[in-house]
Amino acid sequence: MQNVLTELAQHVAEGLRKEPKALSSMYFYDDAGSRLFQQIMALPEYYPTRAEFAIFREHGAALAAALSPAAGQAFSLVELGAGDGAKTKLLLRELLAAGPDFTYAPVDISAGAMTGLVEALRRELPALRVAPVVEDYATALTQLRTWPGSKAVLFLGSNIGNFGPNERLSFLRQLAAPLAPADRLLIGFDLQKDPRRIRAAYDDAQGVTAAFNLNLLTRLNRELGADFDLAHWQHYTDYSPLTGAVRSFLVSTRAQQVRIEALDETINFAAWEVIHTENSYKFTRPQIEALAAEAGLRVVKIFTDAAGDFADVVLAR
Ligand code: AVJ
Numbered sequence: 280m281q282n283v284l285t286e287l288a289q290h291v292a293e294g295l296r297k298e299p300k301a302l303s304s305m306y307f308y309d310d311a312g313s314r315l316f317q318q319i320m321a322l323p324e325y326y327p328t329r330a331e332f333a334i335f336r337e338h339g340a341a342l343a344a345a346l347s348p349a350a351g352q353a354f355s356l357v358e359l360g361a362g363d364g365a366k367t368k369l370l371l372r373e374l375l376a377a378g379p380d381f382t383y384a385p386v387d388i389s390a391g392a393m394t395g396l397v398e399a400l401r402r403e404l405p406a407l408r409v410a411p412v413v414e415d416y417a418t419a420l421t422q423l424r425t426w427p428g429s430k431a432v433l434f435l436g437s438n439i440g441n442f443g444p445n446e447r448l449s450f451l452r453q454l455a456a457p458l459a460p461a462d463r464l465l466i467g468f469d470l471q472k473d474p475r476r477i478r479a480a481y482d483d484a485q486g487v488t489a490a491f492n493l494n495l496l497t498r499l500n501r502e503l504g505a506d507f508d509l510a511h512w513q514h515y516t517d518y519s520p521l522t523g524a525v526r527s528f529l530v531s532t533r534a535q536q537v538r539i540e541a542l543d544e545t546i547n548f549a550a551w552e553v554i555h556t557e558n559s560y561k562f563t564r565p566q567i568e569a570l571a572a573e574a575g576l577r578v579v580k581i582f583t584d585a586a587g588d589f590a591d592v593v594l595a596r
Contacts, residue, residue: 288503288541295539295546295554304441304527304557305415307491309498310391315491322487324479327437327469328366330589335369338582338591343373345580345593346431346463353380355426358433359416361385364396366435371404384426386412386419416450424457431462435591437469440525440560447560451574455596464576464594468562472588474520477561481516481525489514492527492556504540511535515553523566527557567592 284292287306294302308316320328335342348354356374358367364385374381383400387393390413397411412419423432432454442450454464471477481488492514496507516527531548538545562570564581571578571594579593 284541285502287499291499291503291539292542292544299553299555301555302495305388306498307495307557308389308392309494309502310389312491312494312498313389313392315487315494318487319483319491322480322483322485324476324483325488326476326480326588327467330469330584330586331435331437331467331591332366332369333584334582334589334591335366337584339369339373341580342465342582342591342593343370343377346370346465347374347377347379348429348461350379352461353428355382355384355410355428355430356433357384357386357419357423357426357430358435359386359419360434360436360438361387361393361396364400367433368400368403370433371400371407375404375406382408382410384410384412386414386416388413388415417453420453420457426457429459429461431465432458433465435465435467437467437559437589439466440469440562441558442560443558448570448573451570451576455574455576455594458596460596462595463579466592466594468567468590468592469559470583470588470590471520471523471561471563474518477525478516478518481518481527481559482514486514488516488527492529495556496529499539503542506538508535518561523561523563525557525559525561526555527559528553528555562590564590 290303294300319325371383385396393411393413397409400407400409439447493509493512496509496512499505500507511532513530513532515530516525518525531552534550535548536545567590568578576594576596579595582591
C-alpha cells in the first residue's frame with residue numbers, strides 16, 4: 280500500500296474533523312447506494328421522481344423542442360448524474376423521432392449504474408448514439424468545454440438541491456461558462472410545498488431512506504477499514520420551511536469510538552452527536568429566477584407538473 284490517501288479517505292479525514300462533523304452526500308452512491316436510491320424513487324412518500332416524470336410525460340415534445348438547436352445541426356445531450364435515465368428516455372424518444380443528429384452523453388459516478396443504463400439503452404433505443412462518461416461532475420464539466428457541436432446539459436431530479444447556496448451559485452456559473460448562445464441547460468428544482476410531505480419524503484415508513492443514509496457508514500467500513508457499528512447509529516432528518524433545506528444526519532446513539540484504519544485514526548463521538556450527511560433544498564419560483572440571474576443565465580421556459588410540485592427550468596446564457 281502507498282501512503283497516499285484516496286479521495287474518499289481525505290474527505291472523511293476533513294469531514295470528521297469539522298464541527299459539526301459532516302460528510303458529502305456525493306459518497307452515498309456506491310453501487311449499493313445507487314440501488315437503494317432506485318428503491319427510494321419508487322417509494323410512496325418520495326414524490327419528486329414521479330412529479331418530474333409527469334412533466335416529461337406531459338411536456339416531452341415541448342421540452343425536446345426547447346432543447347434542440349436549429350434543424351439539421353448536430354448536438355449532444357449531456358446528462359449530469361444520469362442514474363437509470365428513466366425520465367430521460369422519454370426525452371430521447373422525442374428527440375430520435377424528431378430526427379436530429381445527436382449523441383446522448385450520460386455522466387454518472389457509479390460504474391454499476393452506468394453499465395445498467397447503457398445496456399438498457401442499447402436494448403430499448405438501438406438507434407441512439409451513446410457516449411457514457413463515468414466521472415464526477417467537476418471532471419465531466421472540464422471535458423464539456425471540448426465537446427463538439429451544440430449542447431443541452433441536463434441536471435435533473437433536484438440534484439441541484441444537494442448544494443448549499445454558495446456552491447449552488449458557483450456550480451451554475453461553472454455550467455454556464457462553456458455554453459454558446461444556442462446551448463441550453465435543463466435543471467430540475469423541487470418546489471417548496473406542504474412541509475409535512477417534504478419531511479415524509481426523506482423519512483419513509485419502510486426505512487429505505489434510513490438504509491440509504493446508513494449505507495455511507497457501511498461504505499466507510501468496507502473501503503476505509505472503519506468499524507462503525509450500525510446498531511448504534513440512526514437516520515434523522517428535518518425540514519425547515521424558512522431555509523427550504525431538508526438536512527439529513529447520522530446520529531450516534533451512544534458515546535463511542537470508531538477506528539478508521541485507512542486514516543490510522545480513532546474518532547470520538549459523544550452520545551447524540553451527529554454527522555451531517557445531506558442537504559436537499561426546496562425552491563420557490565422567485566428564488567429560481569434570482570439564482571439564474573446571479574449565475575448570468577436567462578430563464579427560457581419553466582415546465583411544471585399539474586400539482587405544482589416540481590419545476591424543470593430551461594436556461595440559456
Ligand atoms: C438524488 C439528490 C435528488 O435529495 O432528494 C433522496 C437524494 N436523499 N432521499 C434528494 C435523496 C434522500 C435525492 N437527490
